[in-house]
Amino acid sequence: MSEKGGKGFSLPTKTTPKSALKSTPASATARHDDNSAKSKRGRKVQFGMEGLPNLGFNFSSPKSDGKFAIPVGKGDWAKGGKGEKVVNGGKAPVAKEAKSLELRVEQELPENVKCLMDCEAANILEGIQEQMVMLSQDSTIKLPESFHLGLQYAKTRSYYTNPQSVRRVLEALSKYGVSYSEICVIANTCPETVDEVFALVRSLEAKKSRLSEPLKDVLDELGKLKKST
């Protein structure tokens, strides 16, 4: 351990034992490891949980180990819901973990960009495909590969017969503060119960008391609009 200090560079104070071990080889490579560990950490922060440094965890080191430890606890709590001690102990990181995975689509989108439900997208893409078939003898239009994959995906996720009716039904939720992206996620996941909606669209948890009743009505309406499989 003291050898590392003697190599003429300082290790970052937040170094966990694991990364300290990484720095054990020769000085040149140790500096490399430190940099690569640092940049790896930097990369992980960028790639993974952006929200994590802001959450004021004890394990605020953005290492993957710290990161993974929390969700496992959360998963157990969410599924079991038993054991008060677990609930209380896990509550703060669990609530913050749930918050960090909330949809923030509207903030991330540039202007002139709107969310589409998968059933709406499927309709539009099928229409384009039909037009392409008609034009194919004459046209030199080359459909990108992503078009076919996107169309296939939209069709499999399209559970409703009439996207306009679905949108009308779900728009009733917007007066309760549900954003359009949240509405799209609800339509895309085709939930059957109110609990499923709150489990999947975590950003709605805060409005649970207000939303439960109207959501139940909306889901009943949506049930009538489902495609028969």
Added chain:
Amino acid sequence: MFLKVQLPWNVIIPADSLGAEGLMLQKAIVVRLWDDFACKKATKDLGYFIAVTTLESIGDGKVRQNTGDVPFPVVFSGITFKMFRGEILEGVVHKILKHGVFLRCGPVQNIYLSHLKMPDYHYVPGENAIFMNDKHSKIEKDVVVRFIVIGTKWLEAEREFQALFSLEGDYLGPVS
């Protein structure tokens, strides 16, 4: 999720495609737009380009001196696909490895779901390796899995997104 975008774009029409009639010009522009979409594949802000839906407006073109082709500033509407953190998506498993599985989700072909993010599922080796949990729920090839997106990263060089998914949460996992 799918996004409807409205974008300004510069479409370059080679001189030989310029016809006297307006309709031929529109067709040439649409053809070039689709070509550009296919080449560009994706952007960081908008995700993967899927389709051009309508051509909203075509501006005045200015002939380039040296080459003779004409760039037209256009505004068009299109559809793109982008994954967002916190979103619920479904993917199809196409490869099972010891430490995780590879999924396809729409235009994104290689998404990795680590075993660390599949709580209660353990690897069952064999000719057709699978992941299974205590309730005998299987994650195997061609199974549709519902997951939550934890994070995404744009890779400029490859012009594609990488994403981290998780099955931690209620109502996530294989769907029938």
